[in-house]
Amino acid sequence: MDYDRPLFFHVMEYAAAADRDVIGMVSGSPDWEPPVALRDGLADYVNADSEAFQYPPSEGLGELREEIAARRNVDVERVIVTNGAGEANYLAMAGALDRHEERTSASEEPTFVLTDPVYPYYPAKSDLLDANREFVAAEPDGTLDPAAVHEQATAAGDDLAAIVVNTPNNPTGAVYDRATMAELAAIAGERDAVLIADEVYDRYDYTGRFESALTLDVDDVVVTNAFSKSMAITGLRVGYAVLPEAMVGGARTRHMLVNVATSRPAQQAVLEALRETGPEYYQRNRERMSDRVATFTDALDAAGAEYTEPDGGFYVMARFEEFPGTLENVKRLVDEVGVAGMPGEAFGDAREEWIRFALVTPRVEEAADRLASFFA
Amino acid sequence: MDYDRPLFFHVMEYAAAADRDVIGMVSGSPDWEPPVALRDGLADYVNADSEAFQYPPSEGLGELREEIAARRNVDVERVIVTNGAGEANYLAMAGALDRHEERTSASEEPTFVLTDPVYPYYPAKSDLLDANREFVAAEPDGTLDPAAVHEQATAAGDDLAAIVVNTPNNPTGAVYDRATMAELAAIAGERDAVLIADEVYDRYDYTGRFESALTLDVDDVVVTNAFSKSMAITGLRVGYAVLPEAMVGGARTRHMLVNVATSRPAQQAVLEALRETGPEYYQRNRERMSDRVATFTDALDAAGAEYTEPDGGFYVMARFEEFPGTLENVKRLVDEVGVAGMPGEAFGDAREEWIRFALVTPRVEEAADRLASFFA
Numbered sequence: 001m002d003y004d005r006p007l008f009f010h011v012m013e014y015a016a017a018a019d020r021d022v023i024g025m026v027s028g029s030p031d032w033e034p035p036v037a038l039r040d041g042l043a044d045y046v047n048a049d050s051e052a053f054q055y056p057p058s059e060g061l062g063e064l065r066e067e068i069a070a071r072r073n074v075d076v077e078r079v080i081v082t083n084g085a086g087e088a089n090y091l092a093m094a095g096a097l098d099r100h101e102e103r104t105s106a107s108e109e110p111t112f113v114l115t116d117p118v119y120p121y122y123p124a125k126s127d128l129l130d131a132n133r134e135f136v137a138a139e140p141d142g143t144l145d146p147a148a149v150h151e152q153a154t155a156a157g158d159d160l161a162a163i164v165v166n167t168p169n170n171p172t173g174a175v176y177d178r179a180t181m182a183e184l185a186a187i188a189g190e191r192d193a194v195l196i197a198d199e200v201y202d203r204y205d206y207t208g209r210f211e212s213a214l215t216l217d218v219d220d221v222v223v224t225n226a227f228s229k230s231m232a233i234t235g236l237r238v239g240y241a242v243l244p245e246a247m248v249g250g251a252r253t254r255h256m257l258v259n260v261a262t263s264r265p266a267q268q269a270v271l272e273a274l275r276e277t278g279p280e281y282y283q284r285n286r287e288r289m290s291d292r293v294a295t296f297t298d299a300l301d302a303a304g305a306e307y308t309e310p311d312g313g314f315y316v317m318a319r320f321e322e323f324p325g326t327l328e329n330v331k332r333l334v335d336e337v338g339v340a341g342m343p344g345e346a347f348g349d350a351r352e353e354w355i356r357f358a359l360v361t362p363r364v365e366e367a368a369d370r371l372a373s374f375f376a
Numbered sequence: 377m378d379y380d381r382p383l384f385f386h387v388m389e390y391a392a393a394a395d396r397d398v399i400g401m402v403s404g405s406p407d408w409e410p411p412v413a414l415r416d417g418l419a420d421y422v423n424a425d426s427e428a429f430q431y432p433p434s435e436g437l438g439e440l441r442e443e444i445a446a447r448r449n450v451d452v453e454r455v456i457v458t459n460g461a462g463e464a465n466y467l468a469m470a471g472a473l474d475r476h477e478e479r480t481s482a483s484e485e486p487t488f489v490l491t492d493p494v495y496p497y498y499p500a501k502s503d504l505l506d507a508n509r510e511f512v513a514a515e516p517d518g519t520l521d522p523a524a525v526h527e528q529a530t531a532a533g534d535d536l537a538a539i540v541v542n543t544p545n546n547p548t549g550a551v552y553d554r555a556t557m558a559e560l561a562a563i564a565g566e567r568d569a570v571l572i573a574d575e576v577y578d579r580y581d582y583t584g585r586f587e588s589a590l591t592l593d594v595d596d597v598v599v600t601n602a603f604s605k606s607m608a609i610t611g612l613r614v615g616y617a618v619l620p621e622a623m624v625g626g627a628r629t630r631h632m633l634v635n636v637a638t639s640r641p642a643q644q645a646v647l648e649a650l651r652e653t654g655p656e657y658y659q660r661n662r663e664r665m666s667d668r669v670a671t672f673t674d675a676l677d678a679a680g681a682e683y684t685e686p687d688g689g690f691y692v693m694a695r696f697e698e699f700p701g702t703l704e705n706v707k708r709l710v711d712e713v714g715v716a717g718m719p720g721e722a723f724g725d726a727r728e729e730w731i732r733f734a735l736v737t738p739r740v741e742e743a744a745d746r747l748a749s750f751f752a
Binding site for chain 1: 382403405406407408409410414415418419421422423426427428429430431432459460462463466497500501504608609610611612613614629630632633634635636637638639640641642645
C-alpha cells in the first residue's frame with residue numbers, strides 16, 4: 001500500500017507557501033474554544049495519582065461510557081470509546097466485513113455503498129480493508145435519494161456489507177431526515193447488511209431536522225461519533241462507536257489489538273466536559289456557524305455562484321461559472337484571491353466542478369468579500 | 377472475530393473479587409511516578425491556545441519526532457508516533473505483510489515467526505491480520521537460539537513475512553545480545569523478510585548487554601517502542617515505530633486511516649518529559665526494579681522454585697515443584713497465599729508449567745515472603 005497523501009495536505013501546503021495573505025478554508029478544525037470544563041478536566045488530571053497515568057479499560061473509562069450511554073439511551077455494553085471518529089469508523093467498517101463474512105461465506109467481493117460526494121476517508125478505509133465500494137450520487141441539493149441507494153444495494157446483492165453515510169454531511173451539508181434514515185436502515189436490513197451512520201456533526205444541525213440513527217427502532221445500525229467537532233478538540237482523539245450487540249465483541253477485540261486503549265487524559269477531560277458543559281456552549285457554536293453560513297452564502301449570491309445551502313456541518317460547496325473546481329483553479333484562488341478551499345475532485349465525481357469551503361475561520365466574512373469581488 | 381477476553385482480565389477480576397488481601401502481580405503497569413516534566417507538560421497544555429487542541433500532524437508532532445530521531449540516530453522521516461507500542465506493533469506487522477505480498481505474490485500463507493513463551497498480543501495480531509504464526513521455543517534460560525529460529529524460518533520458506541521479537545523480553549526477562557540480534561536480522565534478510573524488534577522495556581536492562589536493533593547495520597529492521605514503561609505512562613498511549621524507508625509510506629497511510637493521529641496532549645507532555653528528564657529518573661526506576669528482582673528471586677530460592685533470573689523487564693517466571701502454573705493453581709495462590717500471578721499457558725506451550733509474576737508493585741517483598749512461607 002502506497003502512501004497516498006490526501007489532496008487536503010497538498011492544498012494546505014500550497015496555501016502556506018503562498019506569497020500573500022491566505023484565508024484557510026481547507027481543514028475542518030474548529031477555530032473556537034473547547035469547553036472550560038475540558039481544560040479544567042485536564043488540569044485535574046495533572047495532579048491525579050500516578051495510577052491514573054496507567055492503562056484505562058480497553059473499551060474506555062467506565063464513567064465516560066456510562067455518560068455516553070445515558071445520553072444516547074443505549075446499553076453501556078454497546079459503547080466503545082475510540083481514538084476519535086476515525087477509529088470508530090474503522091471499527092464499524094471492519095466489523096461490518098467480519099459480520100458479512102460470517103453470514104454469507106459465498107461473497108467474493110464484500111461491498112460498501114457510499115455516497116458521492118463522499119468524505120474521502122470512507123473509500124480509503126474500504127481500500128485498506130480490501131473491500132469493494134460503490135457510490136450513489138447525491139441529489140443536486142445534496143440530499144440522498146433512498147431509491148438510488150436501493151438500486152445500488154440491489155446491484156451489490158449478497159456482496160453488500162454496509163451502507164455508510166455521514167449526517168450532517170461533509171461535504172454537502174445535507175441533513176438526512178428521519179424518513180431517509182429509516183429507509184436506509186431498511187435497505188441494509190433487506191440484504192442482511194449494516195447501516196453505518198457517522199454523526200460527528202450532530203451538534204451543528206441548522207434545521208432541527210437531524211435525528212440520530214440510534215432512535216430508529218432497528219437492529220444492525222452502527223452509530224459513530226466523536227467529541228472532536230462538538231467540543232472543538234480534533235487533536236484529543238476521543239470518539240465512540242455504538243454497535244449492535246452482536247458486533248461489540250469483534251470491535252472490542254480489534255480495538256484492543258490495534259490500540260490497546262484510548263489516551264486516558266483525553267478521556268478524563270472529555271468526561272468532565274460532558275458532565276459540566278451546558279447547552280449554551282453547543283448553542284453558541286452552532287449559532288456562530290449558522291451566522292457564518294448566512295454571511296458566506298450571501299457573498300456566493302453576490303458572486304453569482306451556485307451552491308447548496310447547508311442544513312448542517314461546517315462546509316459549503318459552491319460552483320462558480322466558468323471556473324470549475326479543479327486543483328488548478330483552487331490554486332488560482334489561493335494566489336489571486338487569498339482564499340484556500342478544497343477541489344471538488346477530492347470528494348468524488350459528482351461534485352468535481354465544485355469547491356468546498358470550510359467555514360471554521362473567524363475570517364469568513366473577509367473571505368466572502370474577497371470571493372464576491374473576484375467573481376462579481 | 378469473537379471477543380477473546382485475555383486471560384489477564386480473568387485473573388485480575390478473580391483477584392479483585394477474592395475475600396482477602398491479594399498482592400497483584402498480573403499487570404505490567406508501573407507503580408511509580410511519571411517524570412515531573414511529564415506532569416508539567418500536561419499542565420502547560422491546559423493553558424495552550426485553542427489551536428493546540430486541534431489535529432496534530434498525522435505522523436506525530438514534528439518536534440517529538442525530531443527528539444525521537446535524534447535519540448535513535450535515525451532520519452526523522454522514518455519515525456511515526458503511534459497510539460502506544462500496541463499500534464506500533466500493529467503497523468509493523470501489517471506493514472511486513474504488505475511488503476511480503478508485494479515481493480512474493482506467490483505466497484499463500486504469509487507467516488510470522490514468534491517465540492514461545494510469547495507476549496500474547498503478537499499471535500493475536502497475527503490472527504487479526506489473517507497471517508500464519510509459527511513458534512520457536514526459548515532456551516531453558518529464556519534466551520533465543522538463532523539456530524532454532526533459522527530452522528523455523530527455513531520451514532516457513534517464502535511464506536516468511538517477519539520474525540517478531542521482544543527484548544528485553546516479556547515474559548522471560550531475557551535480553552538478546554547484539555550477536556543474537558544480528559543473526560536474527562540476517563535470517564530474516566535471507567528470506568527477504570523483516571525483523572521486528574519491540575524494545576519497549578529498553579530502559580530496564582539489568583545487565584548492560586541490551587543494544588537496540590537500530591544499531592545493526594542492516595535494512596529491513598522495524599523497531600517499535602513506547603514511553604509507557606520508561607515514563608510510567610501506560611495510559612497515555614504514546615509510542616513510535618522506526619521503519620525502513622520503503623515501509624514508511626504504507627505505515628503512515630494505515631496510521632492515518634485507523635487513527636488519524638495520536639492524542640495531542642499526551643504527545644506534548646511526552647515531548648516536554650523527553651527534553652527535561654535526566655538519566656537519574658530512568659536509573660532510579662531501573663535500580664528499583666533490579667532490587668525487586670533480587671528480593672523476589674531470593675524468596676523463590678527459599679521456596680525451592682525453579683526460575684530464570686531476568687536480565688531485563690518487569691517479570692519473573694517461576695516453576696514450583698508439584699504445583700504447575702495452571703489457571704486453577706494461580707487461583708489457589710490468590711485464595712491461599714494472597715498473590716496473583718499469570719498462568720504460563722497465557723504465553724504459549726513452552727512455559728505452561730510456570731507462573732509469571734510482574735514486579736510492578738511496592739509489595740514485592742511481602743509477596744515474596746508469602747510465597748516462600750507457602751512453598752517452604
